[in-house]
Each structure stands twice: as structure tokens, then as C-alpha cells.
Amino acid sequence: MPLNDLIRRTRQGQPRAIARLITRIENGAAAAEIIPRIYAATGRAHVIGVTGAPGSGKSSLVNELAKALRRRDYKVGIVAVDPSSPFTGGALLGDRVRMQDLSGDKGIFIRSLASRGNLGGLSEATAAVVKVLDAAGFDTILVETVGAGQAEVSIASAAHTTLVIEAPGMGDDVQSIKAGILEIADVLVVNKADRPGAARTVRSLKMMLQLGQAMPVNHHGRSLQTTAVSPNGMENDNFWQTPVLETVAIDGTGIEALLDVVLAHKAHLQATDGWLKQEKIRSRREVEQLLHARFMEQFQTAVSQNDREQLITAIANRETDPYTAVAAIFAQINE
Amino acid sequence: MDNFKPRILVAKPGLDGHDRGVKVVARALRDAGMEVIYTGLRQTPEMIVEAALQEDVDGIGLSILSGAHMPLMARIMELIAEHGMTDVPIFLGGIIPDEDISRLNEMGVAGVFGPGTNMDKITAFVWEQVRTRA
Numbered sequence: 001m002p003l004n005d006l007i008r009r010t011r012q013g014q015p016r017a018i019a020r021l022i023t024r025i026e027n028g029a030a031a032a033e034i035i036p037r038i039y040a041a042t043g044r045a046h047v048i049g050v051t052g053a054p055g056s057g058k059s060s061l062v063n064e065l066a067k068a069l070r071r072r073d074y075k076v077g078i079v080a081v082d083p084s085s086p087f088t089g090g091a092l093l094g095d096r097v098r099m100q101d102l103s104g105d106k107g108i109f110i111r112s113l114a115s116r117g118n119l120g121g122l123s124e125a126t127a128a129v130v131k132v133l134d135a136a137g138f139d140t141i142l143v144e145t146v147g148a149g150q151a152e153v154s155i156a157s158a159a160h161t162t163l164v165i166e167a168p169g170m171g172d173d174v175q176s177i178k179a180g181i182l183e184i185a186d187v188l189v190v191n192k193a194d195r196p197g198a199a200r201t202v203r204s205l206k207m208m209l210q211l212g213q214a215m216p217v218n219h220h221g222r223s224l225q226t227t228a229v230s231p232n233g234m235e236n237d238n239f240w241q242t243p244v245l246e247t248v249a250i251d252g253t254g255i256e257a258l259l260d261v262v263l264a265h266k267a268h269l270q271a272t273d274g275w276l277k278q279e280k281i282r283s284r285r286e287v288e289q290l291l292h293a294r295f296m297e298q299f300q301t302a303v304s305q306n307d308r309e310q311l312i313t314a315i316a317n318r319e320t321d322p323y324t325a326v327a328a329i330f331a332q333i334n335e
Numbered sequence: 336m337d338n339f340k341p342r343i344l345v346a347k348p349g350l351d352g353h354d355r356g357v358k359v360v361a362r363a364l365r366d367a368g369m370e371v372i373y374t375g376l377r378q379t380p381e382m383i384v385e386a387a388l389q390e391d392v393d394g395i396g397l398s399i400l401s402g403a404h405m406p407l408m409a410r411i412m413e414l415i416a417e418h419g420m421t422d423v424p425i426f427l428g429g430i431i432p433d434e435d436i437s438r439l440n441e442m443g444v445a446g447v448f449g450p451g452t453n454m455d456k457i458t459a460f461v462w463e464q465v466r467t468r469a
Binding site for chain 1: 338339340342361362364365366367368369370371372373374375378381382385386388389390391418419
């Protein structure tokens with residue numbers, strides 16, 4: 001089907017056209033042709049990122065959140081990313097197994113993506129895929145990352161609202177004050193809250209959050225004032241207090257309350273300049289990523305495969321070093 | 336296209352609850368460098384075709400052990416035709432009597448693999464089927 005037809009049908013929300021357009025973006029350079037034609041129609045959807053450790057219940061939670069959103073009449077797009085094998089390039093995308101409740105609903109579109117070697121918890125095409133769903137008229141787009149460790153934080157710049165899912169019994173209090181994934185949460189969710197240890201996990205997360213804010217902390221019976229460190233560099237009157245919520249995704253406990261908070265965060269972003277700030281963060285990152293890709297392309301065209309191999313071998317043999325090699329490549333490109 | 340990776344939907348239609356075989360096949364296809372979308376047990380024909388459509392897959396692998404393969408496949412092929420997806424190859428595994436295989440082929444099923452089939456044979460077959468879609 002010609003690209004124009006595909007784009008027109010996608011704008012009308014036709015599932016087959018949406019699916020085809022996403023494939024074209026994933027498989028080639030088509031994004032550079034497609035995105036400019038739909039970009040003006042994007043920016044309306046609320047993008048919600050869902051991240052957390054493997055097995056913490058991301059897919060089940062996305063399933064329940066999607067059902068709750070549908071009860072409130074939002075059209076829901078879902079992008080679920082699972083890892084590609086670093087050895088064969090193959091992938092097993094299994095997030096749909098937990099989303100079977102959602103089938104048969106025309107107001108829901110689910111797409112599974114393989115990470116295809118991209119680090120950070122998303123695939124390279126994810127941002128463009130989100131735009132396709134946005135242009136197709138989905139009000140809310142849930143983006144589920146690969147099972148994340150401590151540093152898969154790309155989602156924070158790709159989503160308006162980031163949910164970090166924790167499960168009880170995943171390490172001690174020190175884990176909760178480490179830098180990384182917990183810092184990007186707009187909402188912290190302790191899933192599997194019917195399991196032993198849930199209360200303790202909630203407590204240590206709340207403690208972590210208190211340490212980052214200007215508020216009195218009770219310590220040995222004395223009230224201490226901590227210094228305010230605003231994580232996103234936001235002004236303090238615009239400060240969003242990250243809540244900690246408990247859910248049991250498999251039976252739906254706590255989901256309505258979670259959705260209330262997620263929508264409150266959206267309202268907060270819209271009421272302050274947070275929405276625009278988030279859009280700027282996302283835009284800056286996208287420009288940087290595209291520049292990076294173009295630079296790499298230029299390098300690969302300017303320096304032949306053979307020369308690249310020789311250079312790599314020379315570095316491995318300690319005949320030259322990576323910095324000198326890059327300086328030489330840049331000199332060659334700029335000639 | 337630049338980065339073509341075959342995307343294969345693997346699912347179990349019907350009510351039998353034994354998914355070891357289908358998981359072995361899913362794993363083998365993954366190891367052969369494909370992206371396998373596994374949707375699990377007890378799928379209706381409607382669920383399978385909807386997932387295949389949204390995921391824009393290059394092939395569909397199904398496992399049926401219940402003996403209900405004829406009515407299930409008839410319905411699936413009907414939905415596939417309805418959605419204009421007859422170009423997507425479909426292959427089948429499970430307990431399928433020999434006399435049904437030719438009827439399944441007539442319906443449009445590209446390949447039928449019984450118990451004990453060598454995995455390399457299945458992955459080679461699927462690669463052959465999807466190669467032209469690159």
C-alpha cells in the first residue's frame with residue numbers, strides 16, 4: 001500500500017494500517033519519511049511509562065490499567081518492549097500473555113517490540129511507534145519497558161508520567177536510596193502488595209522520598225529539617241510529591257486509586273509548565289539520538305568496513321588508542 | 336528492508352492446556368533469529384487473528400492437541416480471509432491425523448508438523464516461508 005494511503009488510514013484509526021506503518025518504521029529508514037507527515041497531529045496523547053524489575057508485574061499492571069482507562073472511555077494504545085538476544089538477534093515477546101483480557105476491544109491496540117540491541121529499556125523505534133499511535137487517535141499510550149535493573153531510565157524522557165513498579169522483598173533500605181531507576185518515578189507502585197514484606201517495602205520507599213525533600217523527619221524523637229533537592233530541577237511550588245501506592249495487579253486491587261493518581265499527575269503537568277518541560281526533554285533527546293545515528297552513518301560511509309576493522313585491530317593490539325583513532329576519523333570526515 | 340526480522344505469532348487455540356511443545360518451538364524460532372510473539376494458552380480464533388493483525392506478523396504458528404483442529408482452523412482461516420491476511424503463512428503442530436493434513440493444506444495451511452519433528456526442519460521451513468517478505 002502506498003505510504004500516503006497508509007498514513008491516511010492510520011489517522012482514521014484503522015488497525016491494519018497502524019500495524020503496517022509501525023512495521024515500516026521498525027524495519028528501515030521509513031521513519032524519516034513518515035514522522036514529518038504525522039508530527040503535527042501528535043502531542044495529544046498522555047504517554048505513561050511502566051518500568052520495573054523482571055517479574056514485578058508490569059504486564060499485569062498494564063492490563064489492569066488499560067481496563068480501568070477503558071471504563072473511563074479513554075482509547076488506549078500499548079507498546080510493550082521485551083529484550084532481543086544479543087547472540088541471535090531473536091526475541092520472545094511474551095507481554096501479551098498477561099493482556100488477554102484486552103482482546104476484542106476496538107478501543108485498544110497492542111504492539112510488542114523487541115529491543116533490537118538498544119540499551120536503556122526501550123527499542124530505537126519506540127518513540128516513533130508512540131507517535132503513530134498518538135496520530136491514530138489513542139488518548140493514552142502505555143509504554144512497558146523491558147525488565148529493568150538499576151539504570152534503564154530511557155523511559156523517563158519518553159513518557160509524561162513514569163510508574164516504577166517494585167515488588168516486596170527486593171533488597172534492603174540501602175537499595176532504595178541508590179541513584180537510578182527510583183529517581184525517575186512520578187509514581188511508585190508496590191505491586192504484589194498481598195505478599196509478606198509489602199509494608200516494609202512501602203516504608204523504605206517513603207523514607208527514600210522524604211530524604212529528598214524539605215520536610216521535617218522524625219529522628220530519635222527530634223524533628224530534623226532536611227535540605228530540599230528537587231529531582232527534576234523543578235521549582236518547589238511546582239513540586240510533585242511522588243506517591244507510593246500498593247496494588248495487587250492479578251485481582252485488580254488498588255488499580256482505580258492508581259489511575260486516579262496517574263491522572264492527577266497529568267493534570268499537575270498541565271496546570272504547571274511540567275507538560276511543556278517534559279516535551280522539551282523528549283524533543284532534546286530525540287534530536288540527540290537522531291544526530292548520533294546520522295554521525296554513525298557518516299562515519300560508516302566515510303571509513304570503509306576494511307579500514308574500520310584495521311583500526312579496531314590496531315586498538316586491540318595497543319598500536320594506537322581509541323582517542324587517537326577517533327581524532328583521525330574526524331580529521332578524515334572533515335577533510 | 337534494512338533491518339528485516341521475521342515476526343512470528345505463536346499461540347495455542349482451543350481448550351487443551353499442554354503448552355510444552357509450543358514453547359519449545361517458540362524458543363527454537365527465537366534462537367533462529369526471529370521475533371516470536373507468544374500469546375499463550377486457550378486462545379480463541381478471534382484473539383489469534385486480532386493479535387496477528389496488530390502485530391503485523393510474517394507468519395503464524397499454532398499448536399492444537401485437542402483434536403478440534405478442523406473447526407478451529409476453519410474459523411481461523413475464515414477470519415484471516417476477512418481481514419485480507421491470506422498472504423501470511425500459517426503452520427500447525429500437534430496431534431493431527433494424516434488424513435486431515437491434505438484438507439488443512441486445501442484450507443491454506445502452509446505446513447503441518449507432528450510430534451517428534453526435528454526443530455531445524457521447522458525453523459528452516461519458517462525461514463523459507465517468510466524470506467520473500469523481507
